[in-house]
Amino acid sequence: DQQVKQNSPSLSVQEGRISILNCDYTNSMFDYFLWYKKYPAEGPTFLISISSIKDKNEDGRFTVFLNKSAKHLSLHIVPSQPGDSAVYFCAASDQGRDDKIIFGKGTRLHILP
Amino acid sequence: AAGVIQSPRHLIKEKRETATLKCYPIPRHDTVYWYQQGPGQDPQFLISFYEKMQSDKGSIPDRFSAQQFSDYHSELNMSSLELGDSALYFCASSLDRPDTQYFGPGTRLTVL
Numbered sequence: 001d002q003q004v005k006q007n008s009p010s011l012s013v014q015e016g017r018i019s020i021l022n023c024d025y026t027n028s029m030f031d032y033f034l035w036y037k038k039y040p041a042e043g044p045t046f047l048i049s050i051s052s053i054k055d056k057n058e059d060g061r062f063t064v065f066l067n068k069s070a071k072h073l074s075l076h077i078v079p080s081q082p083g084d085s086a087v088y089f090c091a092a093s094d095q096g097r098d099d100k101i102i103f104g105k106g107t108r109l110h111i112l113p
Numbered sequence: 114a115a116g117v118i119q120s121p122r123h124l125i126k127e128k129r130e131t132a133t134l135k136c137y138p139i140p141r142h143d144t145v146y147w148y149q150q151g152p153g154q155d156p157q158f159l160i161s162f163y164e165k166m167q168s169d170k171g172s173i174p175d176r177f178s179a180q181q182f183s184d185y186h187s188e189l190n191m192s193s194l195e196l197g198d199s200a201l202y203f204c205a206s207s208l209d210r211p212d213t214q215y216f217g218p219g220t221r222l223t224v225l
Contacts, residue, residue, distance in 0.1 A: 034213065043117070043203050043216035044156070089155065099146060099169040100158035101214055 003027045004092050006104035014112050019077040021107050023090030026071065030092040034101065035064060035075045038087045047088075048075070077109075085111045115140055117217030119204050125223045126194050134189040134220045138206030144168070145187040146214055147179060150201040162187055194224045 005024045013019040021035075031052040036044035050057040050064045050073070057064050063076045077084055090104040118137040126132050138145050144163045148156040149172075158171035162181035173179075176194075181187045185206075191198060201221050205214035 036216070041218075041221075043119075043205075043218045046213055046215055049213055099144070099161040099163075100171050101146075101156075102158075103155035105155050 001026075002105070003030075004090055004102050004104040006088075006090050006107045008107050009105070010108040010110065012110040012112055013080050015082060016079045019075075019080045019084065019109055019111070021075040021077075021088050021090070021109065023073050023075075023104055024071055025073075025092050027092070027094065027102075028071065029094045029097065030102075032093045032095050033064070033066060033073050034091045034093075035062075036089040036091060036103075037084075038089060038106070044089055080109075080111050082111050082113065085109060117204055117206050117215055119202075119217040119220050121220060122218065123221050123223075125225065127225055128194060128196065130194050130224075132191045132194060132222060134191070134202050134204075134222070136187045136189070136204030136206075136217060138185050138187070138204075139208075139215055142206035142208050142215075143185055144207045144209065144212070145181055145185065146205040146207075147173075147187070147189050148203040148205065148216075150203060150219075152200070156201075156203055159189070191222075196224050198222060199224045 034049040035047040038044045066073045087106040089106045091101045146161040147159040150156040159173040161169045165181045179189045201219045203219045205216045
């Protein structure tokens, strides 16, 4: 049973526009959420995180929004740049319980020129 | 900035052979995590170590074992390799547990 769901396998966005990647989760005990970016043949690169006590965290062009009641989070990238083309993984953890991060299946983002 | 180092980057083994993967965490990081990513799959947690002690265990087969050494590097030992063990193996480290995990580039294991 997939506890972290990224329902869009791929997304294409024009360069300069906003990219919005969505993620849903089922485990209400998750208290820490992360987004990772992955290029082929490389490991996941940490982008941004958010604790469950917050609803928004911003870092440069990246903003993560958390809606706990809907068990939904999203990553906004603005403006989108060609180097943003990659696979983005949403991940979550229950930090009070154990160490593991649960990953979604990923969304492949294509930034179009 | 220094990142997580994994070696080797690529490894080819035959069925029933053994393999050892190494992970060197970011300096000052005391927690190491191992993940396995099969083709087209998301990374799955295997095992973690904090201050040289196993801290959590996931879906790690009994054929696999791991340890963390006094310099905080970790090794994942895999025996009686099977075709299904072919995957990307990622190591991650964090400054404390729980904390944000930073991933290495991965070791691609191919079992023939």
